Each structure stands twice: as C-alpha cells, then as structure tokens.
Amino acid sequence: MTRLWRRLKYWSNSARRDETLREEMELHLAQKAAELQSEGMTAECAHAEARRRFGIVARKSEEAREIWMTRFFSELSQDLRYGFRTIAVNKAFSAMAVLSLALGIGANTAIYSLMESILMRSLPVADPESLVVLNWSSRPPQNSNKDWVHVVHGVQGVLWPGSKGNLVSGMFPYRAFQTMRDGNPVFSTVFGYFNGQSRTVVFRGQATSAATVYVTGEYFRGLSVAPAAGRLIDPGDDRPGAAPVAVLSFAASQNRFGGPANAVGQSILVDNVPFTVIGVAPPEFFGVDPQTAAGLYLPLHTNLLVDGPRTARMYSDENFYWIEMMGRLHPGISMAQAQTVLAPRFHRWVDSTATGAERANLPALLLNPGAAGLGSLRREYSKPLYVLLAMVGLILAITCANIANLLLARAAARRREMAVRLSLGAGRFRVVRQLLTESLMLSSLGGVVGILFAVWGIRWLTFLFSKGQQNFTLHADLNWKVLAATAALSLLCGLIFGLAPALQATRPDVMPALKNGRAGGPRRRVQHALAVAQIAGSFLILVAAGLFVQTLNNLHSVQLGYARENILLFSLNAHQAGHRPPEIATFYTDLRKRLESVPGVLSATFSRSSIVTAGHAGPAFRGTMKAGTVTIGGARSLATGSRYLTTMQIPILAGREIDDRDQAGAPPVAIISERLAQTYFPNENPLGRRIALPEEKRELEIVGVSANLRNGGLKQESPLTVFVAVTQFSPERVTYALRTAGDPLRFVPTVQQIVREADSRIPVTNVLTQAAEIDRTINRELTFAKLCSGFAVLALLIACVGLYGTMSYTVARQFSEIGIRMALGAHRAAVMWMVLRHVLLLAGIGLAIGVPAALSASRLLKSLLFGTQPNNPTVLSLATLILLGAAILAGYLPARRASQIDPLVALRQD
Amino acid sequence: MGRKPQKNDSLPGSLDMLILRTLSRRDLHGYGILQFLQQSSNNELLIEEGSLYPALQRLELNGWIDGAWGLTPNNRRARIYKITAAGRKQLVVETRQYTKLTLAIARVMGTE
Structure with a gap:
C-alpha cells in the first residue's frame, strides 16, 4: 500500500521528479569530470570519460523513471504525445488518411445497418x-x-x-x-x-x-x-x-x-x-x-x-x-x-x-x-442492397489499400529518422512500438470520424429509401457490431501496414539508411500493386455509377405522352363518407367545377386512379374488350372525368375528349389511343364505331382518338388505352388532377378548404405532384443513381489520394536522380513527363485489370438497369476517361514538384 | 553503435545492499555514494555509474531510503539520501542472505 501511495505521489509531480533526476545526474557528471581533470586530464577528455563511465544518460534516466511507472504507460504517454505531434505536423497526410478511413468505415456501417434493418431485424415481439x-x-x-x-x-x-x-x-x-x-x-x-x-x-x-x-x-x-x-x-x-x-x-x-x-x-x-x-x-x-x-x-x-x-x-x-x-x-x-x-x-x-x-x-x-415478419420489403430491396453492400465493401478495400499505401510511403520517407533514433540508443522494439502507436492513432481517429459519417449516412439512406412511401417503418439504427467489425478491419490494416515498414526500417543494420536516406526496396512494388488495385476497384464503381445514371437518364427521357410538371394530384373517397350513386357522380362533377374556378388552376379533372398507377391499382376493366366480334387483347382502360386529356396535355388526334355531356344517363362513350385505332380500325375512321368492355352489357361509342401514352409505369411500352367516362361507371374513390400555373403544391390549402366546404367528412389523401408520383415509380433507380454517383466520387477521391501518395513518395525517392538528370541537361518537361508516364502506366495496368472485371461484374446488375446494357461502351469509355483524368490530376502535383527540383540542391544532399 | 549491454556487477541486486550499507554509515548524495564505494573497494568494484540512479529510485520507492535537497561538502546543491528504519531492517536481511550465499559459494569452491 505504501508503495502505491508513493507511486501516486510520484505521478502527481512527475515533471519535477524528472527535473530532479536530471539535475542529480548532471551534478554527478560534473563532479566526475572535475575529479578526472584534477588527476591531470584535459577538460574535454575528462567530460568524455565521465560520460563514458556513466553510460547512456537518457537510457539511465528512463530506467529510473520506469522504476516508478510501469514502463508501458510511461512510454505510451510519450508515444501518444509524439504521435499527436507527428499528426499535427503532417496535416495533409493525416487528413487524407483519416478522411478516407472515416468514409470507408462510415459508408459501410451505414449501408450494412440499413440492410440489417430491412433484411434481418426481428419483429419487436417476445420470442x-x-x-x-x-x-x-x-x-x-x-x-x-x-x-x-x-x-x-x-x-x-x-x-x-x-x-x-x-x-x-x-x-x-x-x-x-x-x-x-x-x-x-x-x-x-x-x-x-x-x-x-x-x-x-x-x-x-x-x-x-x-x-x-x-x-x-x-x-x-x-x-x-x-x-x-x-x-x-x-x-x-x-x-x-x-x-x-x-x-x-x-x-x-x-x-x-x-x-x-x-x-x-x-x-x-x-x-x-x-x-x-x-x-x-x-x-x-x-x-x-x-x-x-x-x-x-x-x-x-x-x-x-x-x-x-x-x-x-x-x-x-x-x-x-x-x-x-x-x-x-x-x-x-x-x-x-x-x-x-x-x-x-x-x-x-x-x-x-x-x-x-x-x-x-x-x-x-x-x-x-x-x-422478421412478412417479406415483401425484403423481396423488393434485398438485391439492390446486396449490390450496394458489394460496392461499399469495395470502397472499404480501396480505403484499406490507401491507408496501407500512405503508411508505406511515410515509413519509407522516415527511414532516416528511424536510423538516427536507433543509433542514438533507442531500442528497436521501442521504435516499432512508436510507429505502431502512430498508425493506430490515425486509424482510431478515422474510426471516430467514421462513426459520425455512419450516423449521418444512416439518416440520409433512410430518407432516400423511405421517400415516396407513407408509413415507412424502418428506423435503421447504428449497428454497433458492424461498426466494430469495420473499425477493427481498418485498425488491423493500420497495424499490418504500420508494422511491416516499421520492422524493416528498424533492422539492426542501420548504416545503409544513414548513409543514403532514400534507399528504396521491395516495398515500392507493394505500393504500386496497391495503387493499381485501387484504380481497378474505382473503375468498377465508376462503371456501376455510370450504368445507374444512364438508367435514370433513360427513364427520365421516356416519352410519357402526358404532362409531368405543374400537376397536383390528390385522392378522395366520397363513398366511404356515405355518398352513393347516382348522387356521388354529381358530387365529384360539381367539385371539379369548383376546383377549376380557382384562380391559377388552368384545368381540373378526375379519374378512377392516377395516370401513373392506372393499370396496376384499383379495379380496372381488364380482360377481353371487343370491337364488334373482334377481341381487343391487352388494352387498358382509364375511367376519367371531363377535360382529362386537356389537363394531362394528351393530344386529341380526332373527335373530342370526355366532357360534361357524358353523364350517367347519356349514351356511354370512349376515346381510344392511336395505337389501338391503328391496330383494330386500320384504314377506317374509328369515330362512331363501338367497342364493348368486359363485364359490361353496354357498348360504348368511340368519340375521339388520343395520342399514345405510357400509363401504368415508365418501363413498359405504351399500352393500348381506352378512356371511358368515370361518371358513367359509378365511381367510389377518385383521384383529382389540377393543372396549375406555377408550383402545384401552393394550391394544397385551397384544395383542402374547398373539399371541406363540399363535405367535411371526406379526407384529402395522397396529395402530391405528378412529377413526384412519376419519380416514386422509379424511386429505386433514383436512389441507386444518387448513391452510386456518391460512391464513385468517393472511390475516385480515395484512389487519387493513394496515387498522389505513391507518386509523391516516388519523386522524393528519385530526388537526387532527377537532380542528376537535370544537371545533365534534362528539360523540366521531360522530367514532368517521366513522372506522369509512371502515373499513366499504373492507371493503365489498373484499367487492364478493371475493364474485364467490370465487364463480368456488371452483368450481375442487369436486372436493375433500364434501356442500357451492362457492357455499354459509352459508359465504359467515359469511366476510363474520368479515371485517366483523375490519375493525371493526382500525378500532376508530384510531377510539377519533380520538375522544380534544383539540381544544385539535389546534388548537395546526401 | 557497437554498444554492448553491460552488467553492473557480478551479483545482481548487490548494488542495492552496498548503497544501503554506505548510507548506514552516513548520509550522502549520489556521487558521494559512488566515491565511497570505489574508495572502500580499492577501485575493485566496477560499477556502471549511471546505474546508481535507477537503484536509488528503486530503494526510495521501497521506502528504504529518503532523499531530500541539501548541500554537498563543497557546497553544491544536491539530493542527500539517508537510510530509513525500514532500510536498516532490509540491510540486516540482505547482509544475512549475502553472508549465507558467499559461505555457500566458498564451501563449493573448497576454500573452507
């Protein structure tokens, strides 16, 4: 107990203790020297002899210090202090290392946490x-x-x-x-x-x-x-x-x-x-x-x-x-x-x-x-999530390669420092440990920032996935197990790639390193391999991003055949509020007129289901339609109110659209799309002809022909479409569409008030713009394009950092070589080209690996693409160009530095 | 370079005993202890001088000696060490062990 007490007392004023010890030792040396001098030595000799007899002062004071502290902690605190100093000095290096690690850890944890919540989480019930x-x-x-x-x-x-x-x-x-x-x-x-x-x-x-x-x-x-x-x-x-x-x-x-x-x-x-x-x-x-x-x-x-x-x-x-x-x-x-x-x-x-x-x-x-409850969400999202997981896994690998590369480059740059420290009497283990502490500190810092990124990433991802879905129940939490696993991986990476060069740099044979600080070695090959791997990995992600962005572009450029912008949609169900036919049709019609009279509303209409969901929601007339005795196959019907084609800006090619004349008692009418007209009424005027709907005794008279439109999903071809008057088919729930001047969402309060005045028991539901509803059908593609572009930028950034690190190191290594070349008359441009050629060579090898890998891996994405092939040449060449551009950018700074080497300075060194 | 690890003395731990013995005669500062050891052994004991200080720290941690600032005979500020009561007990124990050990070695060597 007393020993512990004394130790604690010691720690409380350890700085003074160190000072005391130093003073004691100096006194000792001074007295010894004085004694030797009095025996006839010269002052210089006496001092040297006193020191020789004493042994290594620093080591002795360390031994004395470690009597009080256990050695481990005293050295750890030294290492940490030294590490912080090194990190603070090499700001650019540290920032790159920490940032890339944090991004890798954060992205992985976020994606995996979300995936777990979708694919694996149990219901919140007992057992x-x-x-x-x-x-x-x-x-x-x-x-x-x-x-x-x-x-x-x-x-x-x-x-x-x-x-x-x-x-x-x-x-x-x-x-x-x-x-x-x-x-x-x-x-x-x-x-x-x-x-x-x-x-x-x-x-x-x-x-x-x-x-x-x-x-x-x-x-x-x-x-x-x-x-x-x-x-x-x-x-x-x-x-x-x-x-x-x-x-x-x-x-x-x-x-x-x-x-x-x-x-x-x-x-x-x-x-x-x-x-x-x-x-x-x-x-x-x-x-x-x-x-x-x-x-x-x-x-x-x-x-x-x-x-x-x-x-x-x-x-x-x-x-x-x-x-x-x-x-x-x-x-x-x-x-x-x-x-x-x-x-x-x-x-x-x-x-x-x-x-x-x-x-x-x-x-x-x-x-x-x-x-885990029912599997509908899992079925829809498991494949995309696995793809995402593979991508972030690749990013983590690139990150680890990057960290390894940076550490290797730095260890090489510090060989001389290590050699000096060893020759001054530092133990080998001590130096290795200090290097390890540094790399572990970097990794831990990366891990901490990574947690922040993960938390933020999960929020963002949940937002992306839930967009367009009401009652989204997935509240993904940070998955600590995953976080621990990814953090452990990056720590391990820091450990291995911190340890290998540390061991090599501290080989007992330190003389060569002291003599020429820039000795290379087999580690350059490792570095190059790592850089190449990073380039190949980034290429894969770039290609995936390119494919998804193109998919999105294709979906956006699909000719819908109807208006996308400036349309407000909302649904009403008067039937549930007690309205019954035939009064319900009048109710809806009157409401339409009131809405159309609102200033700023250009036209208003309603239909049984919205134009996007028509065909896969609600009871539609499906089955066989007949024109006379001919069966019309695969046609879709859309039950609409007045002015539908005008509101949706679907061109009327012949005849008229459905209007207020077409009430319950009036003769039933239909408008057919151009394709239907061409297929079933070729070489004749369809106006005035009749078609029969399934489960309908009545025949409908064709009063108009519309242009083709792609209702019921962006990915399908325009179906054969038949418009009928919804008021002639006793509607229950309808969706209104208002074409507005300016932002449609501005009209929401007005709409709610008008509906409340008409019947306060009817809630206004599914309020959104047509554009949002169209985007909702391609939500997955939208999410993918955004995420993958983000990942691609991330991967490219990390790979550039890696390439930059490798090239900076190479230039530093060839400092004197370049100096000699320039002294012998090499042009700056030639030197610059020498470095850039090196970068391009690395990028070229990376691409040579990446292109075939991308070709085989992207086939797995096929089911997630639209309008493009996995081996799309435009995407591949664009990705190649971007990668080469990034590589040149990453190599430019080191190349410029190389071209600005002063031959005199370079030759005088070493 | 070329530095070889050196053992302080032939019997590990005996430096502690020698310091305690020295301090049991009178209070001394570090260099004084060393001088005394060398003079009283006729310079036979080769001690790596720097090792004295870790030994002093060890003894102090164990509570066997106590250091305090004071003045050397030629009036320089130094840490003067004195033996404590516990230190005297420890000296008795170590002396006894040392005697036992040397006797045993002497027997083996056949000098007695």
Whole structure:
C-alpha cells in the first residue's frame, strides 16, 4: 500500500521528479569530470570519460523513471504525445488518411445497418424466433392452355415467384385458417390478418386516413404483445355480431388523443361505422409487415360492417384466398417438424375443395420463418442492397489499400529518422512500438470520424429509401457490431501496414539508411500493386455509377405522352363518407367545377386512379374488350372525368375528349389511343364505331382518338388505352388532377378548404405532384443513381489520394536522380513527363485489370438497369476517361514538384 | 553503435545492499555514494555509474531510503539520501542472505 501511495505521489509531480533526476545526474557528471581533470586530464577528455563511465544518460534516466511507472504507460504517454505531434505536423497526410478511413468505415456501417434493418431485424415481439409464416406454392397458370384450371379461383393479395418457377402466396381461404387453427398439434397459436388498406377514420369530428389491418382474435395473443393502455382484441371480439371495437397504434393514439390513456373508451368512425377504442398497441409495434405501419387494428369479422354484408361470401368461399396466417411454434418443435405435420393436413383440406382437373395441381403448404415478419420489403430491396453492400465493401478495400499505401510511403520517407533514433540508443522494439502507436492513432481517429459519417449516412439512406412511401417503418439504427467489425478491419490494416515498414526500417543494420536516406526496396512494388488495385476497384464503381445514371437518364427521357410538371394530384373517397350513386357522380362533377374556378388552376379533372398507377391499382376493366366480334387483347382502360386529356396535355388526334355531356344517363362513350385505332380500325375512321368492355352489357361509342401514352409505369411500352367516362361507371374513390400555373403544391390549402366546404367528412389523401408520383415509380433507380454517383466520387477521391501518395513518395525517392538528370541537361518537361508516364502506366495496368472485371461484374446488375446494357461502351469509355483524368490530376502535383527540383540542391544532399 | 549491454556487477541486486550499507554509515548524495564505494573497494568494484540512479529510485520507492535537497561538502546543491528504519531492517536481511550465499559459494569452491 505504501508503495502505491508513493507511486501516486510520484505521478502527481512527475515533471519535477524528472527535473530532479536530471539535475542529480548532471551534478554527478560534473563532479566526475572535475575529479578526472584534477588527476591531470584535459577538460574535454575528462567530460568524455565521465560520460563514458556513466553510460547512456537518457537510457539511465528512463530506467529510473520506469522504476516508478510501469514502463508501458510511461512510454505510451510519450508515444501518444509524439504521435499527436507527428499528426499535427503532417496535416495533409493525416487528413487524407483519416478522411478516407472515416468514409470507408462510415459508408459501410451505414449501408450494412440499413440492410440489417430491412433484411434481418426481428419483429419487436417476445420470442420472434418461434413465429412461422404460412405460405403455399403452386405451379403458375398457363395462359396458353385453355383447359388449365386451378383450385385457387381468386386471390386478394400478391403472388411472388418462388423456387423452380412456382408461384408463392401467403393468402388462404378462411376455412383453411380454421383448419390450421383448431386442434393444431405443433403451434401454440395460429392467427390470421389481412390488409384493410387505408380507411377514412373520424376521430373527434376530424377525418383522416389510417392504414388498417383486420386481425383475428388470436392475433395479439399469438404475437405476445401487451397493450400500452386498455386491452387488445381477443377471440370474443372477433365474431359476427360482436360489439365493434378497435385498437389504435401508439402513434395514432398520441396524434389523435394526446396519449394512449385518453384514447381508451373513445368512439371513432371507420368509413362511417362507429367503433369503440378498447386499447392501444405498444409504441414499437407496427404489425407484422415491416413495410407499412398500421394505425388501426380491427377484428376480422368487422369487415362485414365496414365493407358491407356482401363480404360474408369471403368466409364461406373455399376457393377464394384472402387471409394471411402466422403461427407460433410450441417450444421444442422445429419449423421442419411443423412442416411435416401440417403439409398433409393442408393437402387433405385443399383436396376436399378441388373438383375434377383441379386436383392435378394443388397448392402445397410452405412454412417460412416469421421472426422478421412478412417479406415483401425484403423481396423488393434485398438485391439492390446486396449490390450496394458489394460496392461499399469495395470502397472499404480501396480505403484499406490507401491507408496501407500512405503508411508505406511515410515509413519509407522516415527511414532516416528511424536510423538516427536507433543509433542514438533507442531500442528497436521501442521504435516499432512508436510507429505502431502512430498508425493506430490515425486509424482510431478515422474510426471516430467514421462513426459520425455512419450516423449521418444512416439518416440520409433512410430518407432516400423511405421517400415516396407513407408509413415507412424502418428506423435503421447504428449497428454497433458492424461498426466494430469495420473499425477493427481498418485498425488491423493500420497495424499490418504500420508494422511491416516499421520492422524493416528498424533492422539492426542501420548504416545503409544513414548513409543514403532514400534507399528504396521491395516495398515500392507493394505500393504500386496497391495503387493499381485501387484504380481497378474505382473503375468498377465508376462503371456501376455510370450504368445507374444512364438508367435514370433513360427513364427520365421516356416519352410519357402526358404532362409531368405543374400537376397536383390528390385522392378522395366520397363513398366511404356515405355518398352513393347516382348522387356521388354529381358530387365529384360539381367539385371539379369548383376546383377549376380557382384562380391559377388552368384545368381540373378526375379519374378512377392516377395516370401513373392506372393499370396496376384499383379495379380496372381488364380482360377481353371487343370491337364488334373482334377481341381487343391487352388494352387498358382509364375511367376519367371531363377535360382529362386537356389537363394531362394528351393530344386529341380526332373527335373530342370526355366532357360534361357524358353523364350517367347519356349514351356511354370512349376515346381510344392511336395505337389501338391503328391496330383494330386500320384504314377506317374509328369515330362512331363501338367497342364493348368486359363485364359490361353496354357498348360504348368511340368519340375521339388520343395520342399514345405510357400509363401504368415508365418501363413498359405504351399500352393500348381506352378512356371511358368515370361518371358513367359509378365511381367510389377518385383521384383529382389540377393543372396549375406555377408550383402545384401552393394550391394544397385551397384544395383542402374547398373539399371541406363540399363535405367535411371526406379526407384529402395522397396529395402530391405528378412529377413526384412519376419519380416514386422509379424511386429505386433514383436512389441507386444518387448513391452510386456518391460512391464513385468517393472511390475516385480515395484512389487519387493513394496515387498522389505513391507518386509523391516516388519523386522524393528519385530526388537526387532527377537532380542528376537535370544537371545533365534534362528539360523540366521531360522530367514532368517521366513522372506522369509512371502515373499513366499504373492507371493503365489498373484499367487492364478493371475493364474485364467490370465487364463480368456488371452483368450481375442487369436486372436493375433500364434501356442500357451492362457492357455499354459509352459508359465504359467515359469511366476510363474520368479515371485517366483523375490519375493525371493526382500525378500532376508530384510531377510539377519533380520538375522544380534544383539540381544544385539535389546534388548537395546526401 | 557497437554498444554492448553491460552488467553492473557480478551479483545482481548487490548494488542495492552496498548503497544501503554506505548510507548506514552516513548520509550522502549520489556521487558521494559512488566515491565511497570505489574508495572502500580499492577501485575493485566496477560499477556502471549511471546505474546508481535507477537503484536509488528503486530503494526510495521501497521506502528504504529518503532523499531530500541539501548541500554537498563543497557546497553544491544536491539530493542527500539517508537510510530509513525500514532500510536498516532490509540491510540486516540482505547482509544475512549475502553472508549465507558467499559461505555457500566458498564451501563449493573448497576454500573452507
């Protein structure tokens, strides 16, 4: 204890201690010298002899010091101080190293964190690992075969491609759910749910729209979710005739009632049906689909009240697939075991619902892990994310190569310093350790800045990915494991490439280094290899960026055939507010006229769905259209109100557009697109001819021909389009489009006020500009182009830093050589060319590796491109040019420095 | 260059004992201790002089000696060391061990 006390006392005034010791030693030397002098030595000899007998003063004082401190800490503090000094002196070097490391670490951590939140994160419920999603898979329908029949007569939901070309879906008939739920030996609970889409909800007299999920009574128990307030839906609530109750999401309870406790017991209207709020879900709970956060949970059977009695058919129809299911495994039972038990059970049931030829191709039950919820988001984004991850991995590799290069170059430049220190008596280990401390300090600094970049990057990425999606639930957090891994990698890189030159520079044989400080060695080859690798890696990223930017350009330059700018879109659902045909058509028409009278609105119109989503959203007339007896294949219809073509600036080639004449009672009319007219009415005037829509008894008279337009997605060819009058087809939900003078979003308050005056129960939803809606369909491409361009700049920057470092070092090494050349009459231009030639050679080798690598790697991107090929020559040559330009830029400064070497100075050195 | 590591003395740790013994006679500063050691050994003991100072630090850390600023006989400011009570005890222990050891060596060598 006393020793420790003395140590602490020592540390508290270690500076004075050092001073004391120094004074003691000096006194010693002085007295010794005096003594020797009195014995007859000259003063000079006496001093030298005194020193000789004493030993190395610095080492002795260090030994004395380390009696008190453990050696490690005393030297560490020295190293750190020295390291900080070196970092501060070599600002440019340090900044480059730290910045490139930070960018590498930050980008990797951000991308990986986001990826983890999309692809791997578990649902925020108890024991998510025991949850299982029930799917089925079946061979896809074959359209060519007219006799092909399937037991699945209808599906309300999505199908996606599974293995071996099969189609997979998560939808089941209600009876299948009952079969799975009752007396299930492997699941402790089976629960079902289906997406109720967005509903008009009136909270305290205010109408809004809320994402709704219909859930069975077992849903919350099966997920082991505890209420934040009140109680959650139980089996007693989920039967026909039960009192209508609702559970709110935590966010909805806060936004609408100021907190979960206030929400319980409140009455709300869901599509005009009164419900009582019985509880609030916990804050982190968003349902089972990570893509959308539900605001409202309703018992399954309440859809009979909300969607009308006609939905009762859904419960009894054994061939209509609409409910999704999950189960919670009994403890100790694996998913594979459950699959073996349940597959035959499902098969027996589905067999009982099939008739005749349907038995040949029955869907088979397929269990999937449910820990992360439903997989729709994963299916859409997993490939892009893997591509991004590969790119940032490449960037990290370039970064590491860069750090290695910089450290190697610097170690070489400091060989002389090391040799001097060794010859002055520094231990080899001590010098190596000091070099290591420096590189580790740089790496750690890079790591710290990298964390900042990662945090910022995650926010930015989440913003990019969520753009255009309401209720985006992914809140990616910094993934500390990834951060640790990337930081460890960069530390390791700093360690290895700090250690190798340090060991070499401190070989016991220091004389050659002292004699000529610029001795090269095999490390130059390593440096060159690293520079070449960086160039090749950057080229890959450049090419990828080029391809994605071109994809985006192609998408932007697609001839839409309709206006993109200055159009405001919003949706209304008067049906949910109680309007019924035929009054509803009048309501919408009157509203259109009011909107068109607003100053600044050039024209107003409405349609069943917006022009971008038409064809893949909402009930459209699909199937066979007929012109007389001829079947019109693949045509899409668009139910619109008056002045649609004018508002959308679609040219009218013949006849007229739909206008206010075309009301419910009037003769039904249609406008057809040019392609349809040319295909089915060649060599004749289509005006006045008639076509029939599927499921329609009436025939429509063709009153006009429009130009072609690319509705229903940018990536598809213009379909054959038929415009019909929406007012003649009893609309429910419609989307309005206003063509405005100036920024469309300026008109949002006016629109909201006009709608409120018309009927305050109808919320205005999906407010956005046409341009934004078009961009939303290419959100992924947009995100990719932005990210990849960013990555390309990053990679290029890092590679340039690496190249610059290599060349600066080479020039420094050849200092005297260049001096001699110039003394012998070499021109400055020749010297400059000598250096630049070197740079170009490195770049050339990098490209020779990069081009074939890019050609083979970019093939993997094919499915993400539009209108361009992976081996697009323009992109490849542009990337080559940019890379060469950057290389020359990076080589220019060292080259100029070389050309400005003064031969006299160079020759005098060494 | 060409520097070789040197051992201070033939018996490791004996420098500590010699310092304690010297200081048990009278208080001295560093150079004084060295002078005394060399004179009393007839310059037989070759000590790397610088090693004295780490040894002094070690003894001080163990609480066996105490250093304080004072004046040398020829009036120069120096740190004068004095032995502590604990130091005297330690000297007894080390002397005993040393005697044991030298006796043992002497026996092996057959001089006794």
